[in-house]
Amino acid sequence: MTIEWYIVLSSLLFAVGAMGILIRRSPVVILLCLELMLNAGNLALVAFSRMVGNQEGQVFALVVMVIAACEVVVGLGLIVAIFRRRLPLNVDDLRELRG
Amino acid sequence: MSATAWAWLVLLLPLLGSIVISLGFRGLPARAAGAIGTLAIGLAFACAVGVLLNLLGQEPDARHHASSLWDYASAAGLDIKLGIYVDQLSAFMILVVTGVSTLIHLYSFGYMRSDEGYRRFFSYLNFFVFSMLLLVLAGNFVLLIVGWAFVGFASYALISFWYRRTTATGAGMKAFVINVVGDIGLVLAAFLIFRELGTFDYDAVFAQAPEVFSRGEWTITAICLLLLVGAFAKSAQIPFHTWLPDAMEGPTPVSALIHAATMVTAGVYLIARTHVLFYLAPTAADIAAFVGLGTLLIAGTIAIAQTDLKRVIAYSTMSQIGYMIMGVSIGAYSAGLFHLMTHAFFKALLFMAAGSIISAMANRQDIDRMSGFWRAMRFTSIMLLIGGLALAAFPGTSGFFSKDSILSYAETRGGMYEWMAIGGYVGAFLTAIYTFRLIFRVLPGKPCPEAQELIDTGNLYHGPPINPATEEEEDSEVGFPGAHHHIAEQSWPMAVAMACLGFGALFAGLIQVPGVDNVLFGFLEPAFEDSPLAAIHPSVAHEWTGLAVGAAVALVGIAAAWLLWSERPSLPAVFRERLRPVYLLCLNKWYFDEAIDLLVVRPALAIGRFANSTFERLVVDGIVTGTRGTVGGAGGIVRLVQNGFVRSYALLLVAGFAGLALYFLLSSS
Numbered sequence: 132m133t134i135e136w137y138i139v140l141s142s143l144l145f146a147v148g149a150m151g152i153l154i155r156r157s158p159v160v161i162l163l164c165l166e167l168m169l170n171a172g173n174l175a176l177v178a179f180s181r182m183v184g185n186q187e188g189q190v191f192a193l194v195v196m197v198i199a200a201c202e203v204v205v206g207l208g209l210i211v212a213i214f215r216r217r218l219p220l221n222v223d224d225l226r227e228l229r230g
Numbered sequence: 231m232s233a234t235a236w237a238w239l240v241l242l243l244p245l246l247g248s249i250v251i252s253l254g255f256r257g258l259p260a261r262a263a264g265a266i267g268t269l270a271i272g273l274a275f276a277c278a279v280g281v282l283l284n285l286l287g288q289e290p291d292a293r294h295h296a297s298s299l300w301d302y303a304s305a306a307g308l309d310i311k312l313g314i315y316v317d318q319l320s321a322f323m324i325l326v327v328t329g330v331s332t333l334i335h336l337y338s339f340g341y342m343r344s345d346e347g348y349r350r351f352f353s354y355l356n357f358f359v360f361s362m363l364l365l366v367l368a369g370n371f372v373l374l375i376v377g378w379a380f381v382g383f384a385s386y387a388l389i390s391f392w393y394r395r396t397t398a399t400g401a402g403m404k405a406f407v408i409n410v411v412g413d414i415g416l417v418l419a420a421f422l423i424f425r426e427l428g429t430f431d432y433d434a435v436f437a438q439a440p441e442v443f444s445r446g447e448w449t450i451t452a453i454c455l456l457l458l459v460g461a462f463a464k465s466a467q468i469p470f471h472t473w474l475p476d477a478m479e480g481p482t483p484v485s486a487l488i489h490a491a492t493m494v495t496a497g498v499y500l501i502a503r504t505h506v507l508f509y510l511a512p513t514a515a516d517i518a519a520f521v522g523l524g525t526l527l528i529a530g531t532i533a534i535a536q537t538d539l540k541r542v543i544a545y546s547t548m549s550q551i552g553y554m555i556m557g558v559s560i561g562a563y564s565a566g567l568f569h570l571m572t573h574a575f576f577k578a579l580l581f582m583a584a585g586s587i588i589s590a591m592a593n594r595q596d597i598d599r600m601s602g603f604w605r606a607m608r609f610t611s612i613m614l615l616i617g618g619l620a621l622a623a624f625p626g627t628s629g630f631f632s633k634d635s636i637l638s639y640a641e642t643r644g645g646m647y648e649w650m651a652i653g654g655y656v657g658a659f660l661t662a663i664y665t666f667r668l669i670f671r672v673l674p675g676k677p678c679p680e681a682q683e684l685i686d687t688g689n690l691y692h693g694p695p696i697n698p699a700t701e702e703e704e705d706s707e708v709g710f711p712g713a714h715h716h717i718a719e720q721s722w723p724m725a726v727a728m729a730c731l732g733f734g735a736l737f738a739g740l741i742q743v744p745g746v747d748n749v750l751f752g753f754l755e756p757a758f759e760d761s762p763l764a765a766i767h768p769s770v771a772h773e774w775t776g777l778a779v780g781a782a783v784a785l786v787g788i789a790a791a792w793l794l795w796s797e798r799p800s801l802p803a804v805f806r807e808r809l810r811p812v813y814l815l816c817l818n819k820w821y822f823d824e825a826i827d828l829l830v831v832r833p834a835l836a837i838g839r840f841a842n843s844t845f846e847r848l849v850v851d852g853i854v855t856g857t858r859g860t861v862g863g864a865g866g867i868v869r870l871v872q873n874g875f876v877r878s879y880a881l882l883l884v885a886g887f888a889g890l891a892l893y894f895l896l897s898s899s
Contacts, residue, residue, distance in 0.1 A: 152880050161876075226874025 137178035144171035156221045158213065162206045169199045234297035236280035237316045240324050241363050243274040248356035255349040264342075267352035268335040271359055275328035281321050290756040293318055296369050296433055303372070307428065313369035315432050318757040322567060323366040323499055330491035330574045331359045333727040337582050338483040340721035341589070344714035345481075346707060351391060355487065358384035362492035366499055370430040371420040374500075378416055378460065381493055382409035388488070389480040394709030397699045401476035408473045412463020416500075419456035422449065436506040436760070443510050454507055454514030457500060461518070465497025465551050467525045472823050474548055478540040478595075479699065481711070482585030485540060489547040490578035495570050498554040502563050502758075509561075509761045516646075518559035523653045526552030528820055530660030534667065535816035538698070539584050539595045542668050546621060547577055549657060553636055556654070560647055561763025562639035564754040568742055569636055571750075572628035575734035576620035582718070582728050583614035587672065589715030591680050592693040597668060602677030606684040610718050611673050613728045618669045620735040622662040622788060625781040631739035633658060638744075638776035642768040651776075655783050662787025663794075670795040690715060744773035 144167055151164030173192040180188025213220060247270025251263045258266070285293045298313030314320075335355060342351050361384050365377030383406070390402030424430060426449055427438050443450040461467070466474035474494070478485055488494060501508060501518065508515045526549045533545035550573045557566030587603055587610060588595055604611045620627040623634070633654075640651040680691040695706045695713055706713035718724040741749040758764040768776070794801050806813045815821070871882070 149880075149884050153877055153884065156877075222876040225876070229872055229874025 134178055134182050138175060141171045141175040141178065144168075144174065156223055158206075158210050158220060158222055161222065162203065162210070165206070166199060166203070169195055169202075231280065231284070232295070232297075233281050233284040233316050233321075234295050234314060236277045236284060237314055237320075237324070237367055238297070238299075239277040240274045240281065240328065241314070241360065241367060243270045243277065244356045244360035244363060246270060248353050248360060251349055251353040251356065255353065258349060260348045263349040263352045264335075264339040267356050268332065268339055270356055271328055271332045271335050274359070274363070275325075275332050278321070278324040278328045281316060282325060285316070285318065285321055286753075293756065296431070298369065308424075310370060310372045310430055312373065313431070314367040314373075315369035316367070318754050319499075319502060319567070320366050322571075322754060323495075324363055326495075326571050326574050327359065327362050327366065327491050330578050330731070331355075331362075331487060333730050334483050334487050334491065334578060334582075336723045337486070337585075337727035338481075340716050340723035341483055341585055342481060343716055343721070344712040346712060347391065347709070351388075351481070354384060354387045354391065355483075358388060358487060358492060362496070365496055369432060371423060371432075371435070372430050375413070375416055375420060378464070378496065379413055381464070381496060382406060382413060385409065385477070385488055385493055388484040389477045391480055391484065392710050394707075395479065395697055395704065397697060398479040401473070401479040405473040405477050408463055408470050412460040412470065415456045415459025415463070419453050419460065422453045422456065426453075432503070436504075439506055439510060445510050446512060447510070450507060451511040451514050454504075454511040455517070457504060457507070458514060458518050458521075461497030461500045461555070462521065463497075464500075465494050465555060466548050467497065467521050467552065467555055468528060469822065469826065471525065471529070471548055472819075472826060475541050475544045475819070478538070478544050482540070482581055482588060485544070486578045486581035486585075489544065489581065490574045494547060494551050495554070495574070498551065498558055498566060498570055501555065501558045502567060505558070505561075505563055505758060505761050505763075508559065509763060515559045515561075519556045519647075519650060522552040522554070522556030522559060523650050523657075524552075525549065526556070526657040527653060527660070530657050530664065531816045532819050533664040534660065535813060537597050539588065539597050539600070539668070539672070540581070541595075542597070542664060543577070543580050543584060546580075546661065546664065547573075549661060550577070550621070553633060553654065553657070556650060557636035557639070560640055560643060560650065561761065561766060562636050563758045563761070563764055564751040565632070565635035565639050567754060568750055569629075569632035572620065572632040572735070572738050575731050575738055576617045576627075576629055579613055579728060579731040579735050580617035580621065582724065582731065583610050583617060586610040586718040586724065586728075587614070589717045590684055590690055592691050592715065593696060593698060593711055594680075594693075595698040597671050600672045600678055600681075601675040602673075602681045604673040606677055606681035607717060607719055609725060609728075613718070613732050614673065615669060616732045616735050618665045622665040623658055623780055623784045624788070625777075625784070626736075626739075628735055628737065628739035630777070630780060630784070631742055631744075634776045634780040635742065635744070635773070637780070638768040638773045639766065641776065642772060643763075643766055655779060658780060658783045659787045662784045663791045666788045666791035667795050670791055674796065690717065744768075744777070745770035 148164040148166075148168035148171060151167065152161050155161055155164065173195050176188040176192045176195070178188075180186060180192075210220070213225070218225065247267050251258065251266055255263065294315070294317035296313055296315050298311035300312055301309065302312040303310045335352070338351065338355065342348055345351065358381070361377055361380030363377075365374060365381055368374040368377055386402045386406040386409075389405050390399040392398045420430065423435060427435055427442060429435060429438075439450070459470075463470040474489075477488060480488070508518070529545045529548035529552065533542050533549065536542045536545060550569070554566045554569050554573070557563075557569060586607065587600065590603070590607060591600065616627075620629040623630040637651045637654040637658075640647040640654065677685060683689065683691045692713065694703050695710065696702070697704050704710055716724065718728055741747065742751060755764060794805075818824075
């Protein structure tokens with residue numbers, strides 16, 4: 132299989148994730164879409180790594196996974212905190228930071 | 231101990247005294263504050279004697295030492311040390327300052343006893359003496375300026391000591407502002423010296439100046455003229471003198487301190503200290519001499535017309551400082567300093583006696599109301615008489631020898647200086663007249679009611695508390711003079727202080743009688759030997775001729791005063807009528823206050839008003855409002871983006887990133 136298919140799949144996944152972030156309102160789904168975008172990036176990294184023939188891209192992919200895990204911890208923590216304070220689980224309603 | 235170590239102690243003790251009294255003013259009993267203050271200055275005097283003895287133990291040419299504790303400021307090319315300079319001149323000055331100040335402290339110990347601000351008073355007083363000592367001991371121009379400014383502040387604090395009297399606070403501000411004008415002159419002079427010579431240290435400046443500057447060059451003349459601005463403002467010479475009579479608003483010991491030992495002598499000291507520079511700038515020196523001469527004559531005429539007891543003495547101070555400034559400017563350095571010393575004695579004594587009389591008058595100072603104090607207050611009267619005799623240069627008193635040593639020097643130098651000597655004798659005649667006008671009106675005659683009460687009951691007259699300047703009734707609480715007063719006859723510290731000064735005023739002149747002894751000049755002259763002017767000495771015969779003329783002038787003046795105010799009391803009124811314009815001119819102090827008001831104060835006020843109403847409204851407000859509007863408008867635009875929707879932020883992010891990617895894609899292909 133040539134590299135193009137991997138890149139196309141990765142781009143599609145990234146676009147789906149970005150679209151999801153832009154149109155969905157639930158913080159949980161936004162978090163999921165964020166993960167999707169990160170994993171699209173991972174896929175591209177691994178594919179390029181195989182094409183070049185060394186392991187550096189895979190190392191990057193591992194680092195991204197660690198960061199994704201951290202991000203999920205923080206993100207889910209925020210969501211739980213929002214839920215506990217009985218605030219609406221809707222990012223459009225949480226707009227106290229408007230200037 | 232070395233001379234400099236003693237000198238550091240002289241500086242330290244008054245500072246410690248001031249700090250202890252100010253920090254402990256709640257805990258200290260009132261009398262203890264006075265005792266600490268007096269003791270601190272007394273010990274400083276003892277240390278000053280230590281400096282003197284140390285210097286006397288050395289060769290006359292080796293009697294100058296510089297010492298520094300640490301670097302005061304150090305920057306590129308600039309190295310200022312916290313240093314002092316001890317030589318004959320500064321040793322002499324600290325002796326006079328601490329000696330007379332000790333007696334003034336002792337006097338205040340009794341005089342201010344019933345004042346609510348007793349501790350505050352002694353704290354200020356010690357600080358004042360410390361500032362003056364810093365001024366005379368400083369080893370470079372920067373420390374000199376520090377001491378100079380401290381003295382200005384201390385005088386402000388003491389003149390407006392009765393801070394709830396509006397006249398007193400006004401006088402304090404006036405003194406401060408005029409002093410700051412002088413400070414600016416001094417600072418600019420120091421800048422110029424640094425620019426030309428690259429150093430502030432006395433030693434280096436005075437050693438290099440004759441090599442760098444040629445005599446009469448404009449730079450050195452400018453430096454000296456700027457120094458003179460400082461000296462005139464501190465020493466109350468025309469046209470910077472108007473603060474001095476107003477400074478009479480302070481308590482009487484303060485007047486004695488400012489006028490006798492400290493502050494007003496600073497200008498004389500400055501000219502004597504920088505005599506090397508003034509020798510290189512003959513024009514500036516001559517200007518100083520003429521200003522001194524003018525001041526001594528004008529102040530003398532004003533003093534004849536004044537009726538406020540303390541103001542008459544204040545104008546006599548101006549006049550005597552005029553002699554000193556004239557002396558040190560024409561080259562009679564030792565003679566000028568000699569007069570400084572004798573003046574310190576008799577002027578402090580006069581103020582103390584005046585304070586005692588004012589106490590007996592329940593704070594009134596108008597000599598028109600006073601008479602007959604000879605019978606009521608014998609001791610004070612004798613002291614007033616001694617001070618008056620010395621001031622009028624009565625033969626044999628201290629002022630007699632010191633004043634004439636300046637004038638005979640002027641005569642020996644010849645040329646136009648001879649005319650200055652003649653002007654000086656005219657001034658001496660005026661001095662004798664106004665001094666004895668005061669004495670003949672206050673001491674003899676039928677006792678006034680206040681004096682009569684003192685004779686009859688032995689108690690002081692107690693009137694309602696009155697501000698002598700405005701005749702308005704005022705409280706007697708904190709910030710005002712207390713209701714109770716003290717006179718020398720009933721308070722031993724005052725009497726002791728006055729007796730010591732009386733002794734000095736009578737006999738201090740005997741240390742320098744021409745042809746007999748040469749104690750003071752012999753000590754001082756090595757400090758001035760680098761100026762060729764100091765080598766001019768009047769011959770003994772010449773000096774005795776001068777003394778004879780001086781004696782005749784003084785006696786004629788006293789006789790004239792006796793004729794006018796004792797023998798034929800109707801004559802002054804006749805003179806007042808005949809010479810009405812002259813009388814009005816003198817009564818209104820030659821309209822100096824009005825002239826300064828017209829030439830300086832009003833234009834400054836007009837500029838200020840214009841700046842406030844027009845410039846401020848249009849330019850300043852325009853700039854400020856414009857800037858605020860620009861920033862606010864820009865902020866309003868940016869705020870639109872910050873709408874709080876997470877998803878629109880994400881859209882911006884994605885769009886931005888996509889745009890960036892597109893740009894790179896397009897530009898790479």
